[in-house]
Amino acid sequence: MAALAPPVAAIRVAVRRALTGLPSGGPVLVACSGGADSLALAAATVFVAPRLGRPAGLVTVDHGLQAGSEQRAEAVAGWAREAGFAPVVAVRVRVAGRPGGPEAAAREARYEALTEAARQHEAVAVLTGHTRDDQAETVLLALARGAGPRGLAGMPARRDLAGVPLLRPLLEIGREQTGAACAALGLSPWQDPHNTDPSYARSRVRADLLPELVRALGPGVVDNLARTARLVAADNAALDELAGTALEAARCPDGGLSVPVLADLAPAVRGRVLHSWARELGALPSALSHRHVVALDALVTGWHGQGPTDLPGGRRVLRRADRLRPVDSLPD
Numbered sequence: 104m105a106a107l108a109p110p111v112a113a114i115r116v117a118v119r120r121a122l123t124g125l126p127s128g129g130p131v132l133v134a135c136s137g138g139a140d141s142l143a144l145a146a147a148t149v150f151v152a153p154r155l156g157r158p159a160g161l162v163t164v165d166h167g168l169q170a171g172s173e174q175r176a177e178a179v180a181g182w183a184r185e186a187g188f189a190p191v192v193a194v195r196v197r198v199a200g201r202p203g204g205p206e207a208a209a210r211e212a213r214y215e216a217l218t219e220a221a222r223q224h225e226a227v228a229v230l231t232g233h234t235r236d237d238q239a240e241t242v243l244l245a246l247a248r249g250a251g252p253r254g255l256a257g258m259p260a261r262r263d264l265a266g267v268p269l270l271r272p273l274l275e276i277g278r279e280q281t282g283a284a285c286a287a288l289g290l291s292p293w294q295d296p297h298n299t300d301p302s303y304a305r306s307r308v309r310a311d312l313l314p315e316l317v318r319a320l321g322p323g324v325v326d327n328l329a330r331t332a333r334l335v336a337a338d339n340a341a342l343d344e345l346a347g348t349a350l351e352a353a354r355c356p357d358g359g360l361s362v363p364v365l366a367d368l369a370p371a372v373r374g375r376v377l378h379s380w381a382r383e384l385g386a387l388p389s390a391l392s393h394r395h396v397v398a399l400d401a402l403v404t405g406w407h408g409q410g411p412t413d414l415p416g417g418r419r420v421l422r423r424a425d426r427l428r429p430v431d432s433l434p435d
């Protein structure tokens with residue numbers, strides 16, 4: 104018997120680790136574009152999942168943004184059926200008419216489709232093929248836009264997708280390994296033209312910046328950036344826990360927050376408390392920026408009788424005596 108290629112083995116190990124401990128019942132669904140990362144993930148999942156006693160399904164999304172996208176989705180679905188996935192879902196989404204740039208709109212449409220497929224098939228998890236290189240790119244992009252620790256923590260290995268866990272088993276696997284695994288398995292990945300389109304910041308990071316950093320600082324850079332993300336994520340988890348406790352301590356019976364309790368907190372914890380509270384008040388994370396949290400913070404630490412702070416989503420927060428109070432509109 105031929106020896107198992109090391110990248111194939113490494114990816115199977117990563118998938119096995121991610122699937123261990125999931126509840127029994129429905130399938131795990133691999134989100135597969137047909138690109139090297141998600142194709143290698145899919146090949147590993149259809150091998151590993153049945154051996155752990157669970158079905159493996161696959162979803163491929165046709166964003167309808169490129170010529171031939173329908174054929175690509177059909178080709179991926181055809182391969183998946185032959186490989187033994189069930190269910191196999193190929194879904195066309197509508198990207199136009201959504202807010203934000205084309206990349207953000209496509210992502211939103213894709214995650215909606217994945218959520219719907221997971222609901223319909225009662226999946227116990229959805230898996231995506233984000234790699235260590237994707238993580239390094241995410242950290243660099245976050246650094247460049249001045250993100251705080253939440254952004255620098257990159258993508259979590261696990262997050263909630265409307266009640267279903269979204270897992271990223273390949274976050275510690277390099278892109279060269281996914282390509283090598285596909286080659287070893289005789290799979291021909293699809294090359295996404297967006298990945299090399301210089302009009303996207305991520306493509307420029309991928310094609311120019313990261314290779315330049317590797318040339319200047321050595322091959323450990325990608326791994327190191329991903330490690331930074333893991334370290335920051337661990338600190339974030341601890342700070343989030345402190346902030347959760349502090350938010351409860353600051354709550355007032357009228358739905359407001361106590362200024363003296365907030366003023367006593369470390370700034371990093373207070374910022375998180377105010378961020379979480381703004382989310383509770385209906386501000387969408389995508390619209391809630393650092394500027395909003397700074398303005399809320401100023402109601403506590405820089406009080407000079409200023410007016411209310413407007414939050415995305417239509418709520419306002421004003422300070423009355425020693426309380427922060429949410430209101431729907433300005434009182435007369």
Ligand SMILES: Nc1ncnc2c1ncn2[C@@H]1O[C@H](COP(=O)(O)OP(=O)(O)OP(=O)(O)O)[C@@H](O)[C@H]1O
Nearest residue numbers: 134135136138139140141142162163164231232233
């Ligand atoms: N059209 C799609 N259908 C289903 N899943 C997708 C699709 N596009 C992306 N995904 C999922 O999102 C992940 C990240 O996609 P993205 O395009 O950002 O990265 P990528 O590194 O180019 O991945 P890949 O090599 O798998 O295309 C993919 O690995 C895959 O799991």
